[in-house]
Amino acid sequence: METNLQDIALTNFFDFYKKDIESEIIDVNNVVISFPVHFSGFHRIEVTVTRVNENQFIISDGSKVLDELRTAGYLINAKLLKRIEAISKVANIRVVKGYLVSDSDLASLGSSLQRFVEAAKTIGDAYLVQKTSMPRDTQIVKQVSDFLSAQQVPFQVRHPLLGEFERHVVDFYFPPNGVPGLALSVLSNPSRTVAESWAFRSIDIKKNNDRVRVGVVYDDEDISNNSESMLAGVMDVSLPSSKITQLGGSLKRLGIIH
Numbered sequence: 205m206e207t208n209l210q211d212i213a214l215t216n217f218f219d220f221y222k223k224d225i226e227s228e229i230i231d232v233n234n235v236v237i238s239f240p241v242h243f244s245g246f247h248r249i250e251v252t253v254t255r256v257n258e259n260q261f262i263i264s265d266g267s268k269v270l271d272e273l274r275t276a277g278y279l280i281n282a283k284l285l286k287r288i289e290a291i292s293k294v295a296n297i298r299v300v301k302g303y304l305v306s307d308s309d310l311a312s313l314g315s316s317l318q319r320f321v322e323a324a325k326t327i328g329d330a331y332l333v334q335k336t337s338m339p340r341d342t343q344i345v346k347q348v349s350d351f352l353s354a355q356q357v358p359f360q361v362r363h364p365l366l367g368e369f370e371r372h373v374v375d376f377y378f379p380p381n382g383v384p385g386l387a388l389s390v391l392s393n394p395s396r397t398v399a400e401s402w403a404f405r406s407i408d409i410k411k412n413n414d415r416v417r418v419g420v421v422y423d424d425e426d427i428s429n430n431s432e433s434m435l436a437g438v439m440d441v442s443l444p445s446s447k448i449t450q451l452g453g454s455l456k457r458l459g460i461i462h
Contacts, residue, residue: 228364236266236364236371237317241325248362249324250373251317261313263320265304266371269327275398288327295323341392341423344445345375348390348421351448352376355461363387365416367408378460380415386460387413388441391422399431403438417458421445 226238226248233255238248254262270280270288278284280302289299297306297320304324308316352359363377365387378386387409391398406418419441424432427444435442441454455461 226360226362238362238364239321241321241328248373249321249328250362250364251320251324253313253317259310261308261310261316263306263308263316265320265324267302268373269304269324270302272328275393275401291327292323295319297323341390344390344392344421344423344448347445347448348376348388348451351451352378355452355455357386357455357461359386359388365409366412367405368411369408370405372405372409374409374418383459383461385413385416386419386441386455386458387416388419388421390445391420391435394420394422394424394427394431394435396428396431396434399434403434406438406440417441417460419443419454421448421451 221240224240228236230236230252234252236250236252238250241249250266250268252264252266254264256262273284274280285299292299292304295306296316297304299305304320306316306320349359349361357378359376359378361376362373364371364373365377366372372387374387374389376386376388378388389402391402402420409416409418417440419439420435421441421443422432422435422445424444424446432442432444440458441451443451443454452461
């Protein structure tokens with residue numbers, strides 16, 4: 205019997221999408237799920253689902269959406285926050301102390317997750333993708349990805365790591381397995397604020413992951429000497445995007461590759 209083309213297309217799409225969804229169980233009542241949204245740019249949306257009881261659930265972004273806006277250089281002032289709240293309200297999401305939060309019952313959990321991810325994506329599309337640095341960011345991410353692939357480093361993308369105080373998502377993660385691990389991110393807007401933020405993230409990640417080294421590849425088209433010095437002083441790997449070919453030497457020095 206000939207298989208219906210619609211079934212073939214949908215089955216293969218669902219299989220592909222399901223394989224690309226990542227999740228991490230925190231405990232019996234909490235799970236973090238990472239959804240792909242822009243495949244070409246390696247962009248993902250990470251949400252936490254918390255079970256309150258058998259029929260009640262809370263969905264949260266863990267403050268990631270507003271954190272990414274800050275990292276991109278946006279000031280979260282009253283005007284911007286009001287705009288984000290308006291976008292969120294359409295999807296029955298509220299903003300609580302910097303967190304996007306939504307409630308759901310069991311029957312609506314699937315549709316609630318879909319609405320939540322779409323709302324977070326809409327906010328990102330409205331702000332982050334409009335930044336002039338985004339095409340440059342995508343280019344650098346691809347260069348790093350191509351380099352790591354050529355070195356046969358089995359990396360994961362947009363991987364969450366628990367620090368001592370916060371949860372951090374890095375662009376590339378190579379888990380420790382007989383050699384030191386690596387958490388590597390791309391900084392397309394390496395302002396002083398971003399450099400200070402990543403200095404803290406590096407320290408926080410390593411406090412809870414003693415075998416993991418932390419590094420950044422930053423856009424060196426517009427970076428101050430202070431930011432560059434700060435990153436070099438704290439990071440295990442701090443490399444300008446114009447010198448990505450030197451990443452191999454840094455990884456060898458750390459014992460990650462031979």
